[in-house]
Amino acid sequence: MPKLQANGIELFYDIQGTGEPLLLIPGFACDYAHWDLLMPSLVAQYQVIRLDNRGIGQSSAPDSPYSIKQMADDTAIxxxxxxxxxxxxxxHSMGGQIAQELALAHPEKLHSLILLATFASCDRRFCSIIETLGDLPRILDPEAYFYVVLPWAVSEDFYATPGAIEAALKFQMEYPFPPTPQGLYHQSRAIINSDTLDRLPQISCPTLVLVSQQDILTPLKFSQELAQGIPNAELVILKRGGHDFLIDAPDAVATAMLNFLAKRTK
Incomplete structure (x- = not known):
């Protein structure tokens, strides 16, 4: 798998498929593999480019402050x-923050924008949750941390699915590129310190805002704020899945994405 030097770090990326290029940016504590369940649907029609943001996976995780703008610069490189x-x-989530900054800094590069379970500006409750999730890896072992994070990420349906939690835990514990405490800490602070609310009207490309009505981490009001702030943005609310509907309801997410992209594909 290829890497490049970008902004003083090694940046890992992956390219699959043919067609118009589609970039997928993962969220907090997630690397490129977090999109795996959507890949068969997306790769069938697009050249899909994925990356590990700084602080996660096979990209560098320097123990120094990160910013969302910095990660958008990594992506532009x-x-x-x-x-x-x-x-x-x-x-998705933090990846949606990065995508917003990319759209603002490089409007000429974006054919369209899809913002999944994300936000422009966090409120005090959300900031407190993310701050805690950034601090806990320094004091919890990975399995305990998994059980703390999971209720914020997935829906009741996921909990009710036989074997789903056990399979997710097995994947997490056996994954060869686990996150580091310093990477998660610095990603969490980048999330908290980002705010695009006043700049949303400057986003000029066609935009889909996608959220689940069951998302308790980044609730519907955040997506409504995005859709109201971005000119002509389309808001789609899914009935299935939680915040992490990439693993909770991947088919529904892929369908919504492809329906939107079909209207913007040559």
Whole structure:
């Protein structure tokens, strides 16, 4: 799998499929593999580019402050490196924050924007949760941390699915590139310190805002704020899945994404 030097770090990326390019940016504590359940549907129609943000997976995790703008710059360097001049961009949670900054800094590069379970500005409750999730890896072992995070991430249906929690835990514990405490800490602070609310009207590309009505971490009001702030944005509310509907309701997410992209694909 390829890496490049970007902004003083090694940045890991993966490219699969053919067609118009589609960039997938993962969220907090998640690397490129977090999109795996959507990949068969997306790769069938698009050239899908994924990356590990700084602080996670196979990219560098320096023990120094990160910012969302910095991670958007990392992503822009990746697009330059692989020779992509115009692209569809989708970001989940923190990845949606990065996608917003990318759209604001490089409007000429974005053909369309998909913001999944994300926000422009966090309120005090959300900031407190993310601050705690950034602090806990320094004092909890990985299995305990998994059980703390899971209720914020998935829906009641996921809990009710036989074997789902056990399979998710097995994947987490056996994954060869686990997150580091310092990477999670610095990602969490980048999330808290980002705010695009006043700049949303500057986003000029076609935009889909996608959220689940069961999302308790980034609730519907955050997505409504995005859709109201971005000119002509389309808001789609799924009935299935929680915050992490990439694993909780991947088919519904892929369908919503493909329906939106079909209207913007040559």
């Amino acid at each position: 990746l697009l330059e490196h692989i020779g992509v001049s115009r692209i569809h961009v989708a970001g």
